[in-house]
Amino acid sequence: MKKFLFSTIAVACSFVAFAQQGNLSNSTKPIHAEEPPVDGYFVQTDIENRKVIPYATIRQTDVAYKKRVWREIDLREKMNKSFSSPKSRLIDIIIQAIMKGELTAYDPTPTENDPNGDSFKNVLPSDQVLARFGADSVLVEEFNENNEVISSHYEARGFSGENVIKFRIKEDWIFDKQRSVFEPRIVGIAPLITPQIPGMGSVAGITPAGGAAAVDPFDPFAVQPTQQPAGAQNNVAPPVIDQGFNPQVDPTPAFWIYFPEARHIFVNKEVVNRNNDATGLSYDDVFVKRMFASYIVKESNPEDLRIKDYIADGVGRLYESERIKKALMDYEQDLWSY
Template sequence: MKVAFKLALLLLLATTSVLVAQRPTNPQGSGSGNFELNNQNDPSQNQFLTPVNDIVEKRTKVERSILPYEEVREADIMWQKRIWRVLDVREKINLPFANPQRPLITILLEAADTNLIQLYGTLDDKFTTPLTQLERDAIAGGVDTIAVPDPETYELTYKYVPRELNPADIRRYRLQEIWFFDKESSTMKVRILGIAPLKDVFDENGTFLYELPMFWVYYPGARQMLANENAHVAGNDAANRSWEDVFESRYFNSYITKESNVLDRRIEGYLLDGRERLMEAERIKQEILNMEQDLWSY
C-alpha cells in the first residue's frame, strides 16, 4: 500500500511539473492583460455585450402559435348574416391601430412585401383578384413622374419614383365578418373574413372627396402573421397581446355600415343623416344579438 501511494504521489507531481512548464509566460506580467491582448488580435471576439433594449430578450413573440378554428359543418349553420363595419383609429380604445412606432398598416404592407400575406383588389369583397407588385406600389403611395435633364445634351428623361405612404393618413379600417348560429353547439359565433384600410382622397385644392379602400387582406390567412406581432396595451408594456388577440377577442370599437341585403346597399345609401345611420347600425346589432336569445324558450 505504501509503495502504491508513493507511486501515485510521484505521478501527480510529474504531471503538475509538465503543466507548469507548458504554461505560456505573460510578457507584461499580468494574466488579464494577456487576455485583453488576445481579444484585440482576434476580430471574431467581441468584448462588448450585445444590447438588449429590455430587461430580458422577448422570445414569446417568436414562439407564439395560433389556435385553429373549430371545424363547423355546413349543415350545422342554421342562420348567418354578413356584416361590414368601420373601425376609427381616433377612438381611445382603437389608438393601438395608429401606434406611431408600428401601426397596423405598416405591419400589413411589410408582410405583403415579404410574401407572408396576399393583398386582394377592392373591385369586390370576395378576395378573388390578387394584386400585382405594380398595383401594390400604386396603392401604397402612388407613383410620381420626375423629369431628369441630361447635363450634356439637355434631353429630358422621365423617372418613376414611388411615393411612400404616410401611416397617419390611414384613419379608418373596414372589417368584413360573418355572424352565424351553430346548431351543433347552439351558440351564435362570429368570424372575421377581411380587413381593408381606408384612405381619404382629396382634390387639387385639398377638399375631401371620398374614402377609398386600398386593398383587402384575407384575415384567416393572416392570423399567424398577426400572432407574431405585438399590439400595444395601454398601462402595461409587459402585456403579451398580439394583433391576432386584438381581433379574436374584439379589443376594438366599431360601428356597422352595411348588412347583407337584396339591393346590396350600405346604410349611407338610404339614410343621409349621420344620427339615423348610427341608430340603424345599433338596430342591426341588436337584431343579431337577439337572434340567439329568440331561439331559446323558457
C-alpha cells in the same frame, strides 16, 4: 456514494446555469459581443414564437343562422389608438407582409365575377399596392448649370401609414347548433383611402378683382380678396363663391386581405397598450377577442344596400348601426329560455 451524488448534482446545476439567461440587472463591465445588448431586463420571445390557434370546424349542416355585416374601424377613437401607434402600426405590418410576399392583396374594383369587389377573386400585384397610397415611383430629373436636363431616373416615394385612419372588415355571424355557439368570424380586412379627385385643389374660372390669384373656396385658410374702398371705380364684378357647396368623397378600400391568411402574420405582432407594456397581446388576439370599437355600415340584404343608401343623416346611420347590433344580440338571447 455521497461524493458521487454530490458531484452529479453539481454538474447538473452547472448545466442549468449555462442554459439560463445571464442576469441583465448586474452588468459590471462593457459587453463586447457580436449581437447588441438586450433592450431591457429580459428577453421577450413569447410573441415571436406564437402559433395561430385554429378555429373550430363548422359544418354547413350545423349552421342554423348566418348574417354577414361590414364594419368600419376608426383609428381616431380612443379604443382604437393602438392600431395607429408608430411602434406597431397595423397598416405598416400589412404593407410589409405584402411586399415580402407573405400576404396576398386583392383588387377591390368591382368586376363581373366580383360585383362588390370584396370576394377575393382578383389578385392585386404587389407593385400596385403602394400606388394606391400615392407612394409609387416618381421621375427625378437632373439639370446642369444651363438648366438643361442631363439625366433622369425613377425614385420610389416613401410610404407613410399616418394617412390611413379607417379600416373596413367583413365578417360573418354564425350560429353553430352542434356546439350551441353564436360567434363572429372575420373574413377580410381592407384599409380605406380617400380618392384624390383632380380639380379639387383649385377652382377654375374664379378670378378676384384686380387680377389676383384664384381663391379656393374649400380652403378655410385662404386669403380672401380685400374689399374695394368706397367710391372706387371698378367695372369688374367680384367673384361669386357658393359657400354652401361642400363636396364629400367617401373612403374606399385600397385592397382586401384574407383574414385567415393574415392571422399567421398578426399572431407575431404585438399590440401597444397605453396602460401596460407587458400585455402580451397580439393583433390576432385583438381581432379574435373583439378588442376594438367599430360601427356597422352594411348588412346583407336582398337589395344589397348600404346604410347610407337609405339613410342620409349621419346620426340616423349610427342609430341604424346600433339597431343591427341589437338585432344580432337579440337573436342569440331569444334562443334560450330562463
